[in-house]
Amino acid sequence: MNPDAILTGISLIMTPTSLGLILFSVMAGVMVGALPGLSSTMAVALLLPFTIGMEPTVAISMMAALYVAGTFGGSITAILINAPGAPPAVATALDGYPMAQNGEAGRALGIAAVSSVTGGLLSLVAFIIAAPLLASVALSFRPQEYFALTLFGLSMLAAISGKSAPRNLIAGMFGVLVSMVGIHLVTGVERFTFNTTFLYDGIDFVPVLIGVFAIAELLKKADAPDKALQRIKQVAIKLPGLADFRKVWRTILRSTGIGTIVGILPAEGTTVAAIMGYNEAKRWSKTPEEFGKGCIEGVAGPEAANNAGTSGAMVPTLALGIPGSGTTAVILAALIMHGFRPGPFLMTENPEILYAIFAAMFVANLLFLFIGLAGAKLFSMITLVPRTFLWPSVFCFAIVGSYAYQQQMFDVWVMLISGLVGFVALRHGFGPAPFVMGLVLGYLLENNWSQAMIIFDSDWTMFFHSWIANLFFVLTVLSLASPFIGSGLKAMRRRTSGSSQTPTGE
Amino acid sequence: MTQSDSDTEDRRGRAPSGPVSTHIPDLIVALVVITICAFLYVNTYWFDSVPSSLAQNVLPTTFPRLVLVVIMAITVFLPFEYARKIERGIDLDEERADRPDMIVWITGVALVGFLLAFPWLGALPALILIAVAMPLMWGERRWKILVPYAALFPLAVYLLFSQVLRVNFPRGAFSSLF
Numbered sequence: 179m180n181p182d183a184i185l186t187g188i189s190l191i192m193t194p195t196s197l198g199l200i201l202f203s204v205m206a207g208v209m210v211g212a213l214p215g216l217s218s219t220m221a222v223a224l225l226l227p228f229t230i231g232m233e234p235t236v237a238i239s240m241m242a243a244l245y246v247a248g249t250f251g252g253s254i255t256a257i258l259i260n261a262p263g264a265p266p267a268v269a270t271a272l273d274g275y276p277m278a279q280n281g282e283a284g285r286a287l288g289i290a291a292v293s294s295v296t297g298g299l300l301s302l303v304a305f306i307i308a309a310p311l312l313a314s315v316a317l318s319f320r321p322q323e324y325f326a327l328t329l330f331g332l333s334m335l336a337a338i339s340g341k342s343a344p345r346n347l348i349a350g351m352f353g354v355l356v357s358m359v360g361i362h363l364v365t366g367v368e369r370f371t372f373n374t375t376f377l378y379d380g381i382d383f384v385p386v387l388i389g390v391f392a393i394a395e396l397l398k399k400a401d402a403p404d405k406a407l408q409r410i411k412q413v414a415i416k417l418p419g420l421a422d423f424r425k426v427w428r429t430i431l432r433s434t435g436i437g438t439i440v441g442i443l444p445a446e447g448t449t450v451a452a453i454m455g456y457n458e459a460k461r462w463s464k465t466p467e468e469f470g471k472g473c474i475e476g477v478a479g480p481e482a483a484n485n486a487g488t489s490g491a492m493v494p495t496l497a498l499g500i501p502g503s504g505t506t507a508v509i510l511a512a513l514i515m516h517g518f519r520p521g522p523f524l525m526t527e528n529p530e531i532l533y534a535i536f537a538a539m540f541v542a543n544l545l546f547l548f549i550g551l552a553g554a555k556l557f558s559m560i561t562l563v564p565r566t567f568l569w570p571s572v573f574c575f576a577i578v579g580s581y582a583y584q585q586q587m588f589d590v591w592v593m594l595i596s597g598l599v600g601f602v603a604l605r606h607g608f609g610p611a612p613f614v615m616g617l618v619l620g621y622l623l624e625n626n627w628s629q630a631m632i633i634f635d636s637d638w639t640m641f642f643h644s645w646i647a648n649l650f651f652v653l654t655v656l657s658l659a660s661p662f663i664g665s666g667l668k669a670m671r672r673r674t675s676g677s678s679q680t681p682t683g684e
Numbered sequence: 685m686t687q688s689d690s691d692t693e694d695r696r697g698r699a700p701s702g703p704v705s706t707h708i709p710d711l712i713v714a715l716v717v718i719t720i721c722a723f724l725y726v727n728t729y730w731f732d733s734v735p736s737s738l739a740q741n742v743l744p745t746t747f748p749r750l751v752l753v754v755i756m757a758i759t760v761f762l763p764f765e766y767a768r769k770i771e772r773g774i775d776l777d778e779e780r781a782d783r784p785d786m787i788v789w790i791t792g793v794a795l796v797g798f799l800l801a802f803p804w805l806g807a808l809p810a811l812i813l814i815a816v817a818m819p820l821m822w823g824e825r826r827w828k829i830l831v832p833y834a835a836l837f838p839l840a841v842y843l844l845f846s847q848v849l850r851v852n853f854p855r856g857a858f859s860s861l862f
Binding site: 227228230231341342344345347348351352354355358362364365367368369370372393396397400401564565566567569570571573574575577578581582585587590591594597598601604605606607624627628631632635636665668 | 709713717724727728731732734738739740741742743744747748751752754755758759761762765768769772774776779780784785787788791792795796798799802803807810811814815818819822823824829833837838841842845849850851852853854
């Protein structure tokens with residue numbers, strides 16, 4: 179560990195301006211998280227243009243704080259109105275809302291907040307230890323190993339949550355394709371520019387991110403009816419007592435571990451972590467029959483896991499330059515936009531950023547504990563904002579934000595076209611997160627492939643001479659086969675249980 | 685299954701279930717994806733040629749072609765996915781089951797119109813236009829909320845970006861007013 183970097187990183191965050199900006203991000207994150215339809219990924223994408231003129235470390239820290247707070251924010255509306263504001267809070271609603279209906283909304287919110295903070299803070303410890311270690315290992319990676327690692331990151335799209343592995347992979351590969359538009363680095367040849375000068379420098383991340391996350395969702399919401407949600411009126415926040423703690427501390431620790439590990443896996447996100455946290459809480463519970471009826475372990479499990487997942491997802495993002503989730507893919511794009519080189523070199527060139535992000539996420543976790551608890555009722559009221567005002571506001575930010583990035587109308591058109599294409603793709607099951615991951619990883623993939631091919635004098639068999647690359651290739655194959663392996667195992671289990679039941683004649 | 689159920693399923697393009705049954709909407713999607721990829725693949729033949737010595741064994745066409753072939757290969761699986769998924773209770777048609785209402789198309793066209801108006805009107809008037817037209821288009825008629833929203837929100841966004849973040853917006857036809 180580098181004490182100078184630690185001090186520099188923390189001192190960058192511990193200024194009134196930085197703390198004020200983090201407070202703003204936490205409030206925005208909780209609000210966005212609480213609003214069904216608005217995701218923290220979209221919020222981070224919309225925040226990008228605001229940060230152009232900022233000190234880069236503070237800008238990235240703001241995004242990390244928004245990510246953390248947005249993940250927690252979803253639990254407020256999940257508990258109070260049974261409408262998870264963000265996908266990671268889906269599992270929280272299963273027991274949170276029944277608790278609220280039983281008059282225990284305050285207790286459920288208290289459990290959610292304390293579990294989230296505990297999960298978030300404990301996984302930050304894992305983050306601060308694992309990220310530099312992983313980076314130091316990755317420093318020895320050569321282009322062929324980096325290519326194999328990036329390929330593995332992309333292949334994880336097959337295993338990512340979502341309905342269809344092929345669709346995720348296709349969306350990811352289209353992202354890779356879009357990253358190739360413009361000048362080819364090795365030869366200087368124009369690719370897919372269609373003789374327009376606009377595409378000469380390629381298609382920038384920022385407007386595309388805003389388009390696929392904000393505009394596609396806006397069009398989706400255009401014909402959505404305004405739902406009359408039943409709100410729990412009496413919300414007296416109650417922090418969990420000693421008896422509650424005794425009941426949930428094992429669940430919190432287990433879910434923190436699950437969330438951190440799932441978060442570290444490339445392309446897996448906090449939603450997967452939360453669902454696994456819930457399932458494991460139920461599996462290990464002494465009273466699994468209470469789940470779904472308002473069990474505090476059913477709130478603590480997913481909440482600890484999804485917030486632990488945020489720190490976990492930052493590990494591969496910063497240490498390897500491979501995003502751990504959709505939101506961290508946007509943060510990765512922000513790092514590149516601000517001139518950082520994500521990956522192991524980030525730790526040697528700008529080590530202070532790791533500690534600044536750590537400090538920002540630490541502060542954000544503490545802040546949302548207070549803000550979330552004190553303002554839970556207020557934040558749940560946010561769902562009262564009609565979509566007829568909410569989405570025009572998002573569109574205003576999308577236009578102005580994509581224009582502000584490079585102050586050219588071309589970016590605004592890129593944003594809109596990305597959004598329109600994204601909307602059509604979304605209807606057919608091609609999600610924006612895999613596309614963005616492909617877009618962000620595309621450059622890394624081709625660049626390392628090109629470097630390796632130059633070194634190997636076009637002999638591609640040389641890729642298999644490195645055991646690290648081979649390991650990642652094997653993991654890639656396993657990851658691509660995981661949907662088939664999963665369904666094969668399920669079918670086998672069904673057959674086994676079927677054959678064991680047959681003799682009894684049932 | 686009732687007759688009406690089976691009619692609905694036919695309308696949604698579900699072919700009779702079987703070990704390798706295809707799903708018509710996915711077949712169309714697959715054809716569209718393959719057509720796009722084929723077009724882009726052909727486009728790679730129009731890339732400028734470079735001598736091998738300059739390309740250092742890394743031709744500009746190799747990687748895009750590789751990616752396009754991979755996409756096309758994966759796309760081949762799409763039409764056969766539906767039957768497997770529905771057995772596991774996953775409906776791939778959920779998002780596209782209902783046709784988008786007219787308002788979705790109108791909104792899409794309006795967004796293009798707003799963007800065309802942005803440089804022509806200037807940033808602030810264009811933002812005001814969006815803040816008025818979009819809520820009205822989506823059925824908002826609460827004038828007591830709409831008027832202050834349309835007056836204050838665009839102004840706040842404009843001032844934040846132009847004054848605080850120092851963004852120079854297109855001046856537009858009303859530049860003399862600002």
